[in-house]
Amino acid sequence: MAGRDKRRRATALDDDERRGRRRQEEAAFLLHKIKELVGWVVAEVAAGRSPSVELHRYQNYCASASTSAAASPSTCACSYDAPVGTEVLSLLRKEFHASRLNVLLRVLLVVQQLLQENKHCSKRDIYYMYPSIFVEQAVVDRAINDICILFKCSRHNLNVVPVAKGLVMGWIRFMESEKKVYCITNVNAAFSIPVSIEAIKDVVSVAHYILLVEKETVFQRLANDKFCERNRCIVITGRGYPDIPTRRFLCYLVEQLRLPAYCLVDSDPYGFDILATYKFGSMQLAYDANVLRVPEIRWLGVFTSDFEEYCLPDCCVLHLSSEDRRKLEGILTRCYLHREAPERRSELEAMLEKGVKFEIEALSARSISFLSQEYIPQKIKLERHI
Numbered sequence: 322m323a324g325r326d327k328r329r330r331a332t333a334l335d336d337d338e339r340r341g342r343r344r345q346e347e348a349a350f351l352l353h354k355i356k357e358l359v360g361w362v363v364a365e366v367a368a369g370r371s372p373s374v375e376l377h378r379y380q381n382y383c384a385s386a387s388t389s390a391a392a393s394p395s396t397c398a399c400s401y402d403a404p405v406g407t408e409v410l411s412l413l414r415k416e417f418h419a420s421r422l423n424v425l426l427r428v429l430l431v432v433q434q435l436l437q438e439n440k441h442c443s444k445r446d447i448y449y450m451y452p453s454i455f456v457e458q459a460v461v462d463r464a465i466n467d468i469c470i471l472f473k474c475s476r477h478n479l480n481v482v483p484v485a486k487g488l489v490m491g492w493i494r495f496m497e498s499e500k501k502v503y504c505i506t507n508v509n510a511a512f513s514i515p516v517s518i519e520a521i522k523d524v525v526s527v528a529h530y531i532l533l534v535e536k537e538t539v540f541q542r543l544a545n546d547k548f549c550e551r552n553r554c555i556v557i558t559g560r561g562y563p564d565i566p567t568r569r570f571l572c573y574l575v576e577q578l579r580l581p582a583y584c585l586v587d588s589d590p591y592g593f594d595i596l597a598t599y600k601f602g603s604m605q606l607a608y609d610a611n612v613l614r615v616p617e618i619r620w621l622g623v624f625t626s627d628f629e630e631y632c633l634p635d636c637c638v639l640h641l642s643s644e645d646r647r648k649l650e651g652i653l654t655r656c657y658l659h660r661e662a663p664e665r666r667s668e669l670e671a672m673l674e675k676g677v678k679f680e681i682e683a684l685s686a687r688s689i690s691f692l693s694q695e696y697i698p699q700k701i702k703l704e705r706h707i
Contacts (some may be wrong), residue, residue, distance in 0.1 A: 377404035487514035487567030
């Protein structure tokens with residue numbers, strides 16, 4: 322037994338060393354590319370020429386005008402890993418291009434300093450370094466995305482990190498750098514999701530599945546009902562639309578633990594859009610969709626049909642607003658619903674036809690613990706998911 326423990330610790334140390342070396346190599350490579358690009362821009366300007374930077378454009382889904390067009394692979398150029406076009410930024414073309422190139426170079430200088438000093442900062446930190454030039458946060462956000470596309474890397478490779486808002490509980494333990502995150506010792510307690518997946522090591526879990534819930538209120542309901550104590554699982558919430566750490570953490574767990582993942586969201590257009598962000602990726606980060614999505618995630622509910630099936634009172638249902646309808650109609654034109662997920666499309670069409678929506682919490686009308694004691698366990702046991 323002692324020999325096995327020693328071997329495990331030695332293997333973990335070897336893995337940590339390999340990951341550390343890989344991070345150093347990635348940082349060195351990026352620093353070389355930054356130096357090369359900035360040097361080339363300076364040389365071009367000094368020679369009286371206008372430097373131009375070519376950026377690939379990525380699109381993981383499109384809004385097709387017709388069902389037949391969306392269903393035809395030949396008419397849809399969307400891809401999870403290949404660019405669908407290019408954009409050229411030049412100092413000569415427009416004032417907008419010159420400004421955008423200027424912002425990109427300024428952000429690059431900040432990234433260069435972060436990598437050289439092995440420090441991290443947020444997008445907001447970068448904005449406040451040159452607020453008069455950046456004007457608004459969205460300008461910095463776009464520049465960071467442009468840099469990731471230019472150097473074919475992810476945001477975390479630039480040492481630009483967000484403040485994680487996701488929560489996790491259940492049958493799992495791991496180390497985050499030198500901090501112990503032992504959810505498994507109190508499976509009904511909430512722990513913050515790590516900002517950096519690279520800091521995670523020594524993951525141990527005896528869970529049977531991962532449950533992803535849309536909202537913190539539902540997460541807390543499950544915690545109060547001791548759901549994880551009764552069900553060997555890991556529960557995660559992104560507290561609405563998920564941030565990058567939550568999406569990366571989910572991808573990491575699915576890959577490392579080889580567990581099925583289920584998603585529980587409100588029966589409304591925004592609930593499905595949150596599910597779609599986990600499964601198909603977001604348009605804003607289309608260039609990174611392949612490493613931020615979990616294509617095998619299963620939609621557990623709640624469904625439009627659940628309202629009648631579980632005999633919920635009329636007061637629990639709400640009519641779709643005009644904004645809801647516009648959102649839903651826009652989602653229904655997305656190519657992946659025709660190409661990859663026809664069952665999901667049918668469920669959304671039923672929602673639009675009936676013109677109603679309801680929240681996960683509406684199931685509490687049956688009983689306060691109906692969600693945790695009957696709805697989720699039965700749905701998973703009987704494989705009633707999409």
